[in-house]
Amino acid sequence: MINNFATSSSGLGALGISWSAFVVQLITFVLAFLVLKKYAIKPIIKILDDRRAKIEQGVSLGDSMVKKEQELEIKVSQQLHQARVKADRIISDAEISAQTIIKEAEDKAVSKADVLIKEAKEKINFEANQLRRQLESDVISLISQTSGTILKKKLDSKEDQLLISKTLKEEQASYYGN
Numbered sequence: 001m002i003n004n005f006a007t008s009s010s011g012l013g014a015l016g017i018s019w020s021a022f023v024v025q026l027i028t029f030v031l032a033f034l035v036l037k038k039y040a041i042k043p044i045i046k047i048l049d050d051r052r053a054k055i056e057q058g059v060s061l062g063d064s065m066v067k068k069e070q071e072l073e074i075k076v077s078q079q080l081h082q083a084r085v086k087a088d089r090i091i092s093d094a095e096i097s098a099q100t101i102i103k104e105a106e107d108k109a110v111s112k113a114d115v116l117i118k119e120a121k122e123k124i125n126f127e128a129n130q131l132r133r134q135l136e137s138d139v140i141s142l143i144s145q146t147s148g149t150i151l152k153k154k155l156d157s158k159e160d161q162l163l164i165s166k167t168l169k170e171e172q173a174s175y176y177g178n
Contacts, residue, residue, distance in 0.1 A: 136165075136168060139164075139168065140161060140164040140165065140168065143164050143167075144157070144160045144161070144164060147160070147164075
């Protein structure tokens, strides 16, 4: 019966296909499909599923890394801001301290200058008084010698000194307006 189909001119036989060969090929295809499905396709699908899972895990890890990077950038930005604020505060404090130190140094310098000026004035007054006394003594001596020469008579030195001192004091009083 199978031969009748193969030799008949109608149906598959007209196309030159043998039913027996077709059935054998169909069984071979189904067996090959089942073997490939069990031993080749399932492991390939498992490998593809594993790869897809790893890729999804990598994408998820990448997303979390991007999120962590953004959080880290925010933290770094905040810390930089805090560091800038601290640095500005330190600089401000240093400027205030420097101004205070400069002010103290200026005050000390002014105070020391005042002391030096006072000491210099005292020294000048002392030396001026000494020079004035020396000048008076020299003037008295000169006047005494000149008067003795002019008068051709010499008073004793005590009287001479008293007379000259009295005259000088009168002259000084009229000169200084006392």
